[in-house]
Amino acid sequence: MASIPVDKFCPEVLYGEGCAYIDSCPLEHDVYICELCVVVISPASKHGYHIRGPLHRQNLRLAGELPGRSGAVDRRRCTVCSMSVPADAWGIHLSAPTHKKHEQLAILRADYEQAEEDKQGVSVSHAEDGISFGVVSLEQAMEGVKTEVTVTTETTQWTTFLRTQVRSRISNHEELFTVTPHQKNSALKPDQPLVFTVAFRHNQLGRYNARLEFTFQTAGRKFIIARRLLVAVGDYDERELLKPVMPFARSRHAPWYDPDGPVLRGEAPQRENIKWARDMPHFFIPGELAEILRMRSPQDIIDLLRERCFYEELSQANHLDHFATLLWIEEDRMTLDLRMYDMADVEFTREGKGYLHSLHVHGLAEKRPSVTIGDTILVQTPGTGQTFKGLVHEIQDERVLVHFHTSFNATGMRYNVRFQLNRTTLRRQHQALVAKIPSPQRLLFPVPGFEGLDRPLTAAESTLELFNSRIGTNPEQLQAVNSILHLKTGSAPFVVFGPPGTGKTMTIVEAIQQIIYRDPKARVLACAPSNSAADILAQRLLALTQEELFRCNAGFREVGSVPSELMPYTYRSGRNFGLPSLDQLAKYKVIVSTCLNASFGYNIGLPEGHFTHIFVDEAGQASEAEVLVAIKPLALENTRIILSGDPKQLGPVIRSSIAREFGLEKSYLERLMDRPLYSGEHGRGTTYVKLTKNYRSHKAILRYPNEKFYDGELEVCGAASSIDAFLGSPQLASPEFPVMFHAISGRNEREASSPSYFNVDEAIQVKAYITSLLNDKRHPVEPCDIGVIVPYHAQVRKIRRLLKEGGLVDVKVGSVEEFQGQERRVIIVSTVRSSADLLVYDAKFTLGFLSNARRFNVAMTRAKALLVVVGDAAILCVDPLWRGFMNYVYQHKGWRGDTPTWDVNAPVCVDADYVDELRDVIAAEMNSVIATLPPEQDLEAEANVERGQWGPSNSTNW
Structure with a gap:
């Protein structure tokens, strides 16, 4: 089935009758959904191209329609499974195991959420936001914090309080909350509220969630009223420092028009006039390929490319065409990615008396976007096609200095800005592909x-003088x-x-x-x-x-990026x-x-x-x-x-x-x-x-990747003074095992227009480990000996900011790619993604590229003497490689934090799909609530009242 990239499109256009707020809605509206193929087409004008394409024609044939007939196959949308189904296959779909599983979860979810409503005239306080302790310091959490919950009734009908119970998917969270109970079987009276004391105590940072259930009985029927329990343990100021600067909203692209006249060009920066012996062709994307790539639906593109370009295995005969096409496809994506950095309604500042103008570009210092001297920047007057082409002459932190044509006017003017892809390196690759060699085989x-x-x-046999x-x-x-x-x-x-x-x-x-x-x-x-x-x-x-x-x-x-000792070996x-x-x-x-x-x-x-x-x-x-x-x-x-x-x-x-x-x-x-x-x-x-001789890592760090990737052939040969440096350290969960997994249940967050995720709870925990390590005088380590590996750029920025506030700027924080080929005495990994907002229907997608085996291998093999992983075990366990690693750490007593939700001693199947297991855990949690109620209550009938409202936009939070 073709994938549906619906996240950037307005759901009212896709599923409803149109968006009533099209002028203010930040999502895209120029889209058509083909219910037959279950794909979206954007822009909508490409619909005709789609219906003439192979995927649509194939689906027409499979559905029994002839290409010449008008109208689409009758389809029905299953809101429980969030998918479109042919009407004649509706009965088959409803009886399929996958639908049954989703339906069971949906029913349980409705019942589970209904338990949070007051009922039968009984009210429990904290109905709006749950029983929240807010942010408490680690010291306060260790001493214990308390709050009160009040139960009242407005009815004179005889009602009895039976019991309270704390539940959580993570078993040790239940033990952190205690409730000072009233005497069981206490009668509720309108003028005599029951007051309960709820306490929380723990000795670790993090975000902790549970559910407090009050069971009552009236007229022989039991019922439950539940409240969520929430507490964040950590420093309040640090959380304020890291919280989203503004709510996340996808960026709106600046409108861009075809030039309405000649594009006036600035002057290129001066460079050495090298006499090249060979001209390098441009190698522009062929028009036919460009048209295919505009189809937008990735699966449609893949199907058509497989039919027209990649229908044979790679060989010497097709090597050139194969890789040239791949380079053009990659170039197209690179160009689209640059559109993310389009700027709308911005000002340029004239620099001095020349024709250089400066523009502030947020993220430029971090290569987001990546701009180098000599690159082209296009600017347009908003609402018109008047276009200028500027050439980058200088880059200063987050300012770019651009040379424009003499007619460019910055005074009092605002412009839309578009960065152009520098194709030089792509052209070099094409040039290499077409180069003739005497023995290609x-x-x-x-x-x-x-x-x-x-x-x-x-x-x-060697006689070398080394x-x-x-x-x-x-x-x-x-x-x-x-x-x-x-x-x-x-x-x-x-x-x-x-x-x-x-x-x-x-x-x-x-x-x-x-x-x-x-x-x-x-x-x-x-x-x-x-x-x-x-x-x-x-x-x-x-x-x-x-x-x-x-x-x-x-x-x-x-020039400043070149090591000083290499400068004499360069040419300026x-x-x-x-x-x-x-x-x-x-x-x-x-x-x-x-x-x-x-x-x-x-x-x-x-x-x-x-x-x-x-x-x-x-x-x-x-x-x-x-x-x-x-x-x-x-x-x-x-x-x-x-x-x-x-x-x-x-x-x-x-x-x-x-x-x-x-x-x-x-x-x-x-x-x-x-x-x-x-x-x-x-x-x-x-x-x-x-x-095969590894000179870097302690045997405990090396063992798991060695077995998984290198057939167990690697030998530990590092100097004991280096790889054993943290044995016996109080920072370790097990004194002779310098690998730790700290299970923490945090929350994914995004901010402003950045699609990248960050996790405040993990960031604070990472800093806490760094601070503890630096304060351990018996096992000394310098900030420059510590590296923090993070898969999301937003988390990199948050951790860097947190460390900068603490004066720890020498700790390197970066992506897996930045650390390949490098090593540190201590490596801390923050995996970021958390199950607090996990949609179990798409758990593997939520895990994202954390499930990439090569990323895992690089991250786990950078450390010499200490490896610490901070992450949400409940989501990482979906991936077999991560599950095996966490089992390894747990079995060697290197575990801290939340208790694993799976059997750590069970064999891990490499090809297993552990998503169903996660669904079962969630279902069991909800079912345990329902199981306490008498069988004569028709919960499914009550759930059906809500079922008609379920749709793709309101079934994502468990």
Whole structure:
């Protein structure tokens, strides 16, 4: 079934008779819903294209309609399951197990919520917001806080109070609340209210929820009145600091018009006038593909692309077309993503007497949006098509300085702003794809016969005089270096498979040094996907002279981002980076660059085959086309290609779900490793070497990812003084087990127009751990030794702000991607997503990319001596990988916080769908309330009164 991306569209347009507040409604209205295919089409004008498409025609045939007939199949909407069903299949749907499960939950939910209503003339206080203790400090919570609840009656009918009971899905929450009960079977009288004392006591931060139920009896019938119990334990000022700055509302795109005249262009910033030997074509998106991508429904696009573009398996014959199409699909998504940063009704400020104008762009310092010098910014006068094209000349924190045409007037004017995608790196990838090479099979689809070595070399065979003596104590590293030095001409790329902490970059650096030491004519190009990774390579090669090593940077790279020790190895042209002469470039023995900037050699005129060796470190993080920029244009038969990385860790960041569907997320390294030439023992030692000695982590930290991702082959080899640093620490739940999971039930929140989530409770708990660690003088640690990994940018910003208030700016807080290739003595992970607002129908979607195995692997393998995970166990347990990890921690007594809601000793099935189990837990919680009532009460009949009101917008909160 096609997915329905309804979250940005107004539900009154999708499901009702139209929106009455179209002028003020922040959601989109230009949409048509095809009930037959259960997809939305936006803009609505594309409806005709959809009904002529293969998905709609196929559904017409399946429904028994002929394409030439008008009208759609009669369909009915099941509000319980939130889906559209053909009328002739309605009976089948109602009897299906999934519908039955949803209906059971819906009935129970209605009954459960009805229990919170006053009834039979009896009233319980705190009806509006529940029994809330508000925010209490940890000290207050440890001492205990109390409040009173009053029960009154307005009827003279004999009513008896029977009992109270506290219930919670998380069992230990029930124990935190106590109720000082009145004598059971107490009679309720109009003039004699019953007053109950409700107390809360706990010794941990977090948000705690439960439900207090009062059971009464009148005229032989029992009934329940319930109230929610809520308390937040933490510092009030910290919560105020982190609360949403304003309610979340999706941003409204600035209206944009086709230009009504010539687009006047500003001047580009000055840069070195490099004489390129080759022109780089534009490689614009073909019109037919662009039209398909405008269909908007991802499933329709995928179906049509599979029919027209991706109908064959990837091969040498279709490699160019396959990846060129994927790049165009990704470009389309990147362009759409930039629309998120469109700005409406903003002012420019003229800078000095020139034609530079400054604009404040919120998030610019964090690369949201990512703008570099030389980029294009379009501006329009609101309500018109008058358009100016500005060129970015300078970036200052959150200000961008733009050069416009002399006719641009900023005085008293307001403009709409649109950022244009810089296509340079995309064009370089297309250029690499079309480049001709003498032996494409050995690089792209190597088969047996292309092995780099006839047999594996042993460490004992090496007679190398090592630059780094540590490699001599590691047989796999020594084997890898020796193998690279003996690779045959015309062989397939050789892979150094380096799991976390095994020293793959150290191995690559040693190999480069050996190559240029043994062969004065050798020329090496060493690349990595990111500037930071390329800088690390260059820094480890600083034993070379400035005449031997060149760190090649993109022209407009920020000078301040380059490590100071590398500056003498760069080339500056005025304020920007540049390239030395072709003759000088040819003399360098080693040139270090990012993959996407590596096309400089080809375009400036270095001859094919100039580099005898091309290395790509962290190759698993780059897309195939990105790596080929460094390899394909200049590689000849005698060029040795060496890739290093870990296909089990993060792959390339691909924005388009459609491009991911067709394989762009699979790196060149991973694709090669999946080929028979690299498989198992056949390729080990001849096409790849796997490093197995881990110098980073304590055995407790390494054990779970080692078993799940590396066949248990990794050996713990770190120095005891490093990896055992926190054993016996009072911060540990178990003194000899430096891994902790802190289960906390928080709340997902968003603010302003940002779609990113944050969790205040987890942020406060993270800070509490950091503060405790820094105050532990027996196990000293510096702020710079602590890293916090967070999957959501909004949570990154909240934690950074909280730490900044406490003077802890040296603690690094960032995404999983930012931490790949890095390590810290202490790693704290905040998973953010919480079950407090979990829609169980879509629990896996709610979990989001936390369920990505590679993200999990990277996050869990950054720590040397202490790993702490803070998260909501009740939602993470839906994913088998997370469930297994939490079982591992719990069984080794590393658990803190809320009690697990599942059997931690039961085997974990890798392919299991644990969403049903979560639904069952929720159903059991609600059913326990209903079970206390007598069977003669017709609860389903009462629930049916509410059932007709259920719809997609009011059934999301449990």
